[in-house]
Amino acid sequence: MAYTAADVKNLRERTGAGMMDCKKALDEAAGDFEAAVDALRARGLAAAAKKSSRTAAEGLVGVAVSGTRGVALEVNSETDFVAKNDQFQDFVRKATQVALGLDGDDVEALRAAAYPDGGTVGEKLTNNVATIGENQQLRRIKTVAVSAGLVVPYVHNAAAPGLGKIGVLVALESAAPADALEALGKQIAMHIAAAFPQALSAEDLDPVVLERERKIALEKAVEEAAKSGKQIPEEILAKRADGAAAKYAKENALLSQVFVMDNKTPIAQVVEAAGKAAGAKIALTDYVRFQLGEGIEKAETDFAAEVAAAAGLN
DSSP states (O other), X not given: OOOOHHHHHHHXXXXXXXXXXXXXXXXXXXXXXXXXXXXXXXXXXXXXXXXGGGOOOEEEEEEEEETTEEEEEEEEESOHHHHTOHHHHHHHHHHHHHHHTSSXXXXXHHHHSBOTTSSBHHHHHHHHIIIIISOEEEEEEEEEEOSSEEEEEEEETOSBTTEXXXXXXXXXXXXXXXXXXXXXXXXXXXXXHHHOOSBSSXXXXXXXXXXXXXXXHHHHHHHHHHHHTOOOOHHHHHHHHHHHHHHHHHHHBGGGSBOTTTSSSBHHHHHHHHHHHHXXXXXXXXXXXXXXXXXXXXXXXXXXXXXXXXXXXX
């Protein structure tokens, strides 16, 4: 598999490794980008990349709640300029309210649903594309609900009420007073926005991801042992790899993450303490964290080169 200079540049930006190390990793991986990332991490030349490093698309995330039910919706646009457009913001706000009334997280069902101003959500979106003059897409929906308690919304650096680039929902199952749940939910939501958990608990983490982390840790342990010249038993190396995978799970599961506001208490204990203070058990049963453009690769353009080409200077 061939690779380009842009691949080397992207690998360097993704991992923070040196240019020659990135080139060597791509050579050894026959151009496989993710394999090159793993190789650099195994050598200790790169840190684990967070998903937020791949954020690229523009648009808005909308969140809406109604008591025990909440929804997050991402709508993409080509430029941040359109995301600031009143017409676009009005559409995202109303489409999010429509999504709140749906049963499920099907984007196509949302597209076919009735829009408050007439027609369907999809028809309104098509009209927006024609009038605003830029492509826009409904990307994803996620709904959370509790049987009793509260779903608490939070938007980090909101562009408008309920709209922004990071939207969070926290589902709290409890008979505790709403004000206590609201206060706790806001704190946890801010933690989620900052800490980027990948799952609610360690058991919910993708086993493929955990195995990848274990493999990287094992390769790193083997390489470090070889450099030291020590003969370390395979079972000891395997235990180190298992420990690294367990540490990764602890740091990336919400309930075991350390609360960012005190940097010492696991989220599970924060919830337990809040329940005791409120006089009723509180269970953190689900959450949503939508970051705009997460996982979307956006083609980079050289604006100066485009202008030069248009002017016939190249």
